[in-house]
Amino acid sequence: MATRGIFLSEFLTAVGDATGFFEWPLQHSEGWRREQLSGVRHKYYQVVYQAKKRGLVRELSKDGRKFLQLTAKGELQKLVMSMNVIKQPRWDGKWRLVVFDIPEDARHKRDSLRWLLKKHGFKKLQASVFISPYSLNREAIIFLNRSGLMPYIRILKIEEMDNDLDLKKIFNLS
DSSP states (O other), X not given: OHHHHHHHHHHHHHHHTSTTOEESSOOGGGXXXXXXXXXXXXXXXXXXXXXXXXXXXXXXXXXXEEEEEEOHHHHHHHHHHTOOOOOOSSOOSOEEEEEEOOOGGGHHHHHHHHHHHHHTTOEEEETTEEEESSOOOHHXXXXXXXXXXGGGEEEEEESOOSXXXXXXXXXXXX
């Protein structure tokens, strides 16, 4: 499953970098893209099928040829998957709390938010509350703004908490 996620990330990057259109199915002249994706042809077709099914790409026709193009949802997924997580070297003694209440009709965005928070080392404190000793990086904030989720999210910096010994243990803080 992890390999499929890496392959999906590479696929979305290749489609997004193809100046708007990614020819589909692959032509012989497009073999370099397949090399970029570093996968077996069968795996490639599975990822394309799943990406279309999940609404990450759409198929277009132009001059009798078929192309794939990233959707807005695909652009957001590409951004999330390409994020680099940089942990702060030293804890400043403050907790970062992310609280959200995202409508049910935006379930995929809510799932992307949870994935993003977990990728950045946040731990689930309650149903829609995640906590970390470290801040979200700039790429994560860009994603939240582009996805339209900011009206449903509050990011708090907590200086004092009644009992955080269990959290310090979870995050290996002294």
